[in-house]
Amino acid sequence: MxxxxxxxxxxxxxxxxxxxxxxxxxxxxxxxxxxxxxxxxxxxxxxxxxxxxxxxxxxxxxxxxxxxxxxxxxxxxxxxxxxxxxxxxxxxxxxxxxxxxxxxxxxxxxxxxxxxxxxxxxxxxxxxxxxxxxxxxxxxxxxxxxxxxxxxxxxxxxxxxxxxxxxxxxxxxxxxxxxxxxxxxxxxxxxxxxxxxxxxxxxxxxxxxxxxxxxxxxxxxxxxxxxxxxxxxxxLTPSDEQMRAALRLIATFEQARDRGVTPAELDGHRIEVPSYKAALRLLDRAAVLGVTIPAAL
Structure with a gap:
């Protein structure tokens, strides 16, 4: 196909x-x-x-x-x-x-x-x-x-x-x-x-x-x-807004993880591992669909 x-x-x-x-x-x-x-x-x-x-x-x-x-x-x-x-x-x-x-x-x-x-x-x-x-x-x-x-x-x-x-x-x-x-x-x-x-x-x-x-x-x-x-x-296609939000969540989670700080927080909300993985999946889906992912924040 x-x-x-x-x-x-x-x-x-x-x-x-x-x-x-x-x-x-x-x-x-x-x-x-x-x-x-x-x-x-x-x-x-x-x-x-x-x-x-x-x-x-x-x-x-x-x-x-x-x-x-x-x-x-x-x-x-x-x-x-x-x-x-x-x-x-x-x-x-x-x-x-x-x-x-x-x-x-x-x-x-x-x-x-x-x-x-x-x-x-x-x-x-x-x-x-x-x-x-x-x-x-x-x-x-x-x-x-x-x-x-x-x-x-x-x-x-x-x-x-x-x-x-x-x-x-x-x-x-x-x-x-x-x-x-x-x-x-x-x-x-x-x-x-x-x-x-x-x-x-x-x-x-x-x-x-x-x-x-x-x-x-x-x-x-x-x-x-x-x-x-x-x-x-x-x-059914990830929007720029959704991808930017995912990139921001991923960056916040990974920075906190690298510093040994858990759980990470973003805008007053806890970022758990499932939320991090969901953000990664959204970017993976964008890539599968051929959507241009915005530059990292």
Whole structure:
């Protein structure tokens, strides 16, 4: 891939058979463009969508965007989706409605077969299961362990709400527990947690939804609106203010440590080792994202 998994902040879905929409989404500059061959593509247009896999993947690569495809489950028409994606050289495969590890393992085997037949690097294709039910939410570790190809998981919003029997609201309170648990499960499993797409359009609601995600530690967000790509990416990127604060905390902690003074204090607050390590992680993330870190204070 052109970008490590930790640096993929924005994952945008676009209808699989709508070439204009796919190109608009790519032009918005997401980290990953997901050509959706599942719910966003009606049955009569799926063949047309598969034919678009190659040209859309080429357009993505030309603009520095990682191309991805979301497949229908293999037990439906997913085999045809996978064949089209693999022929197009798409290296990130999202599996819709993943129910458990057996589906992940089956997809792993099919991908390996295509890699061998097409002369592709064995093991290079990634799997991103989509968690869309309560049953899948509690099996994240098992799904991650089912294949070394699993690098991330994506949480659905509309399907998950339907599965647990609640309606969607602009505040998304109905998904608060599921989103928090999803993040914890993914961290424990060692995979990137991609927060669910926000399907309302008012800017203040979008900002509030992202506030929730950031406060809990999400580093990646699914999207459906190209207009949200730039602001969401900005919020998921360390700002100059955050980096300067981190540099100041690190300098204060290290100076106190070198003098044998513990605990260090900054602006009346104790600086414990976890806070110091969090500041170091923030700068590491900035480096992964290619952000210029300000000069040390």
């Amino acid at each position: 052109t970008r490590p998994i930790a640096a993929r902040r924005t994952w945008i879905f676009a209808p699989g058979a709508d070439e204009a929409a796919l190109r608009r989404a790519a032009e918005a500059g997401p980290d990953v463009l997901i050509q959706d061959l599942e719910d966003f593509t009606p049955p009569q247009l799926k063949a047309q969508a598969r034919r678009l896999c190659r040209p859309i993947a080429e357009a993505c690569r030309a603009s520095g965007v990682i191309p991805a495809v979301r497949l229908n489950p293999l037990e439906h028409v997913g085999h045809d989706d996978l064949a089209a994606a693999m022929r197009a050289g798409i290296g990130v495969i999202l599996l819709a409605k993943t129910a458990g590890p057996e589906q992940v393992a089956a997809l792993d085997r099919q991908i390996a077969r295509h890699e061998r037949d097409l002369g592709l690097a064995i093991g290079a294709t990634e799997i991103v299961p989509n968690v869309e039910t309560a049953a899948a939410l509690v099996r994240i570790t098992a799904m991650a362990e089912a294949s070394p190809r699993v690098t991330a998981m994506l949480l659905a919003s509309e399907d998950l709400a339907a599965d647990i029997g609640v309606g969607r609201t602009p505040g998304s309170e109905e998904l608060a527990y599921a989103r928090s648990r999803f993040l914890f499960e993914c961290v424990a499993a060692g995979v990137l947690a991609i927060d669910c797409p926000y399907t309302f359009s008012r800017r203040e609601d979008v900002d509030r939804d992202l506030d929730f995600a950031l406060a809990r530690g999400f580093k990646a967000k699914a999207l459906v609106d190209p207009a949200q790509v730039a602001p969401v990416a900005a919020r």
